[in-house]
Amino acid sequence: MAVPSTSLSLRPVTNWLIAGAVMIACMVVLGGITRLTGSGLSITEWKPIMGALPPMNEAEWNLAFEKYKAIPEYLLVNQHLDLSGFKGIFFWEYMHRNWGRLMGLVFAVPFIIFWRQGRLNGWLMRRTLWILLGGAVVASLGWFMVKSGLVDEVDANGRKLVDVSHYRLAIHLCGAFIVFAIVLWTILDIRRERRALKPDGRVGRWARWLLVLLTLQIIWGAFTAGLGAGRIYNTWPLMNGEFMPENVRAFGNWVTDLTDHKDGVQFIHRNLAYLVALGMLLFALLPKHERALAKPNMLMLVMVLVQFLLGVLTIVWQVPIVLGVLHQFGAVLLLCTVLNVMHKTGRTITSTPA
Secondary structure (H helix, E strand, O other): OOOOOOOOOOHHHHHHHHHHHHHHHHHHHHHHHHHHOOOOOOOOOOOOOHHHOOOOOHHHHHHHHHHHHOOHHHHHOOOOOOHHHHHHHHHHHHHHHHHHHHHHHHHHHHHHHHHHHOOOOHHHHHHHHHHHHHHHHHHHHHHHHHHOOOOOOEOOOOOEOOOOOHHHHHHHHHHHHHHHHHHHHHHHHHHOOOEEEEEOOHHHHHHHHHHHHHHHHHHHHHHHHHHOHHHOOOOOOOEOOEOOOHHHHOOOOHHHHHHOOHHHHHHHHHHHHHHHHHHHHHHHHOOOOOHHHHHHHHHHHHHHHHHHHHHHHHHHOOOOHHHHHHHHHHHHHHHHHHHHHHHHOEEEOOOOOO
């Protein structure tokens, strides 16, 4: 028997989705730690079920370490690593993968319960199905990313590949952000009123352009993390005294220079930060007549300022793990503020979950 679609009947669903959103944000943090500690390739196999158990004895640890020794990252970067050091990097990748398994249970089990109770109907049923499918795709993209670091290959510029592809890293991270955005939008739809992505007027259109800018910045942030580009040009506001150092154009190809080269990637990431901050400041000045946007705009401005400051400190201090992780988490919070503004400026949809 279906439960009437009231705010009370959907409160457990809202709490479930909030818990899921928090878990995704924690997953982004764990992913950042895994990346910054160089732990991502320590587990060389993908075993969705049996992989939940770590090596249980010394023989199993030695076997896992021997498999790691066969990949380019160990041969070219980490030959100094002993078994104790390997256990250290294994821990973070193990935590990252098992948090993903736990998320799968947290999303799937309540989904089945709420479906059986009749709380998920109409658009809400379809939306939650998309969330479950999105989570499965992101998990698969995680292995797709890791595989790129296990092969003995060179890139188009003749450089030996010893890490995951920064393109695949960006796809994996963006996939997680997309699922997070769908979850948050669904929470807002339930708690307020259902809104379309389509904007309601000029202010709504500007809000969506902010999301485009932020998405580009997240992509180049993933490129920066994947290439380790934050560890060069550790000065601000200029890059070692120059706006655009000569090395930014080292390959002579704009596409390659700005997407596949540390110097160019950091140059784009730095300057997109100015555009994002300026865009959000200008947006906050636009809708003076809309009182409903006053608080969301203030939250967005505060968060973009914090995120900008974190980015500067991360660069200047050469990407310490704590700051790097905080900066990545800041991107999640900034996305929350932008989605909040977008939801308030979307067109109202009158249909109900039932």
